[in-house]
Amino acid sequence: MLSIKNLRVSINNKEILKGVNLEVRPGEVHAIMGPNGTGKSTLASVISGREIFTVDEGEILYKGKNLLDMPVEDRASEGIFLGFQYPVEIPGVSITNFMRTAVNEQRKYHGLDPMPANEFLAKMEEKKKMLEIHAKLANRSVNEGFSGGEKKKNEIFQMAMLEPSLAILDETDSGLDIDALKIVASGVNKLRRPDNAFVVITHYQRLLEYIVPDIVHVLFDGRIVRSGGKELAIELEEKGYEWIKAELV
Amino acid sequence: MDGTITGGTTTQEALLRLWDEKRDMLGISDPERVAQLRQNAMQGFRNLGFPHTKLEKWRNTDLSRMLGNAFTFPFEAQIENVDLDEVFKCDVPGFNTFMVAQYNGRYIERGNRLADASRGVIVCSLSEAFSKHADLIEKHFGRYADVENNSLTALNTAFAKEGVFIYVPDNVEVTEIIQVVNIINSDETVFLQPRNLVIAGRNSSLKLVQCDDSIDDHPGFINAVTEVYAGENSVIDHYKLQNKNDRSALVNSMYFQLEAGSSLSTNAISLNGGLIRNETNVKLNGRGSHADVLGVYLMDRNQHVDNQVFIDHAMPDCTSNELFKGILDDHASGVFNGHILVRKDAQRTNAYQNNKNILISDKAVIDTKPFLEIYADDVKCSHGATVGQLDPEAMFYLRSRGISQDNARMLLMYAFAAEIVNRISIPQLRLRIDDLVKKRLRGELSVCDQCVLHCNAREQKVAFEIDMSKI
Numbered sequence: 001m002l003s004i005k006n007l008r009v010s011i012n013n014k015e016i017l018k019g020v021n022l023e024v025r026p027g028e029v030h031a032i033m034g035p036n037g038t039g040k041s042t043l044a045s046v047i048s049g050r051e052i053f054t055v056d057e058g059e060i061l062y063k064g065k066n067l068l069d070m071p072v073e074d075r076a077s078e079g080i081f082l083g084f085q086y087p088v089e090i091p092g093v094s095i096t097n098f099m100r101t102a103v104n105e106q107r108k109y110h111g112l113d114p115m116p117a118n119e120f121l122a123k124m125e126e127k128k129k130m131l132e133i134h135a136k137l138a139n140r141s142v143n144e145g146f147s148g149g150e151k152k153k154n155e156i157f158q159m160a161m162l163e164p165s166l167a168i169l170d171e172t173d174s175g176l177d178i179d180a181l182k183i184v185a186s187g188v189n190k191l192r193r194p195d196n197a198f199v200v201i202t203h204y205q206r207l208l209e210y211i212v213p214d215i216v217h218v219l220f221d222g223r224i225v226r227s228g229g230k231e232l233a234i235e236l237e238e239k240g241y242e243w244i245k246a247e248l249v
Numbered sequence: 250m251d252g253t254i255t256g257g258t259t260t261q262e263a264l265l266r267l268w269d270e271k272r273d274m275l276g277i278s279d280p281e282r283v284a285q286l287r288q289n290a291m292q293g294f295r296n297l298g299f300p301h302t303k304l305e306k307w308r309n310t311d312l313s314r315m316l317g318n319a320f321t322f323p324f325e326a327q328i329e330n331v332d333l334d335e336v337f338k339c340d341v342p343g344f345n346t347f348m349v350a351q352y353n354g355r356y357i358e359r360g361n362r363l364a365d366a367s368r369g370v371i372v373c374s375l376s377e378a379f380s381k382h383a384d385l386i387e388k389h390f391g392r393y394a395d396v397e398n399n400s401l402t403a404l405n406t407a408f409a410k411e412g413v414f415i416y417v418p419d420n421v422e423v424t425e426i427i428q429v430v431n432i433i434n435s436d437e438t439v440f441l442q443p444r445n446l447v448i449a450g451r452n453s454s455l456k457l458v459q460c461d462d463s464i465d466d467h468p469g470f471i472n473a474v475t476e477v478y479a480g481e482n483s484v485i486d487h488y489k490l491q492n493k494n495d496r497s498a499l500v501n502s503m504y505f506q507l508e509a510g511s512s513l514s515t516n517a518i519s520l521n522g523g524l525i526r527n528e529t530n531v532k533l534n535g536r537g538s539h540a541d542v543l544g545v546y547l548m549d550r551n552q553h554v555d556n557q558v559f560i561d562h563a564m565p566d567c568t569s570n571e572l573f574k575g576i577l578d579d580h581a582s583g584v585f586n587g588h589i590l591v592r593k594d595a596q597r598t599n600a601y602q603n604n605k606n607i608l609i610s611d612k613a614v615i616d617t618k619p620f621l622e623i624y625a626d627d628v629k630c631s632h633g634a635t636v637g638q639l640d641p642e643a644m645f646y647l648r649s650r651g652i653s654q655d656n657a658r659m660l661l662m663y664a665f666a667a668e669i670v671n672r673i674s675i676p677q678l679r680l681r682i683d684d685l686v687k688k689r690l691r692g693e694l695s696v697c698d699q700c701v702l703h704c705n706a707r708e709q710k711v712a713f714e715i716d717m718s719k720i
Contacts, residue, residue, distance in 0.1 A: 048649050049648075049649070071648070072645065073652060073653050073654065076650055077651045081649075081650075082649050087646070088640070088642050088646040090646070091664060091668070092664025092665065092668060092671075093660050093664045098650070099650075102647075102650035102651045102652050105651045105653060106651040109651065158650065162651070
């Protein structure tokens, strides 16, 4: 469903991605690992459409459509979801209204009428229950005053509401204690289906104990230098990234 | 209608001439002090003239274009042909207030009774107060407004005749919300000078909403002055709602006098208007008094808004809190001047000031200036001003969930304004203003909304399809 070919991306004339290739099929969970500053977050940003980057070469196809021609919001409506590493606080916008606006705009994109209010509220309740979110979300402003863990849970909640076909989780595990990590991971596992896919970006192997990937990639210096099964993550954890570096030289 | 200007005469000359013609009629029920005050005020205006951009306080607000109109000065506005039901129509469900109106400057009431009248509360025209409540006029009228340095206040004082008078006796909490609607509906270009006086006795409380509306698209100039006396331990909740047409100028000068232990919240909500200037003067004149001075302005096209706030901490242990937020689009321009004076004896003063702005277009301008003048040593004062665009990270976040750029922008603007709107303590009013803000941001709010004439098809701005009714 996602096909990235020879993707070269720069920011302020500094090349960050230097020819990335990636194929993601429905039902798969991919993990992208690598040291800091190798381009993991850039890859997530470019797929979801952040406009500060320049794509110098290559293509990203999603379900056969050229993503790079689409504005951010259309990519979202096509089914791409980005779980932010640093979710943004938006004082004054309630989560209910945020999600209702998002759900209805995505429906509009697909030619559907807005979801009736009662149906929407029921869906919110259902997803909260599924994700074991107990806090009264509805009237709170988006991420305002949330703890790190709450922000990440809120990302997973949004993912559950929007039901994307491809979710990219950018370092969702960073800053989480083990309990929050388990809740986030179990949320992802509950949302796994044969027709959707996940790309989990992480620095550590820890998250992958709870979200078991089908394929692990190592991104290093703007390229995917190695791909393998879930045992690659364990090997990385044991040997460290120095091992990859040494092999590359 | 009186005093139509003929070609070649400036507005100032016309007013001076009008003064000579009308001075005897104006002062007919004046106590001696007020008669002298009028004379002094007129002399003040004669000396100072209209404010111009060479004055520091008027550097960024230019009245000259508006003053170039040929005005009429209605002294006895005709109301025979007015449908009072139309004038008093309020489109807010559940927003019940005791409403009086100034229609082209003429005070009119609906004829229904103020329930609190039985407890001594008075709401009447200023001219009626001059004849019936001379003691209160003598005690308060013109005591708080500055006729020496402020030429527009001086001009208003000299001509003070029509306006609203509100009196709340000691120990009375007014249960009704009092709403004063100032409407202009005239084929002529009018120059109006409403003068209001509000007196809240000891331990009293009052909720007051002042609305300035245009009904049509005619130009007009309003030079309004309101004096508010807050007696000891009184509580005043005050709102100004301004929705004027693009060809009108509104200068609204408020003078609040706060006695010991009293508490004021005043909130200026400027939704539309060619030129709006709010001068909010608060004198914390008694120990332990408190003022919240809030405002929000949403301007676009060529509109101009100017908020001048002067907080005078004259006594110890007082607090003041200013927060003004604004969104300016297109060629709109804004000014914020916040002057805090802490006098020598005003120890343990807490004074905060903040002005936050979002400029949507690169042609929009805001000029924001704090001015703290502190003579006491045990004082906590802070000020801040921000000017920015909508947060690009927040925009990306909203859009990454499928929300279009236009709607994401609107959500963020709404959220920005909500901080002020949420502080409106009257729930029905908060809902109404919330609704008006949303309409304004959707580009649907027009002063012609409620007009039955539909005289001109205004250019409609882009209407968004977002449903924000359930925020």
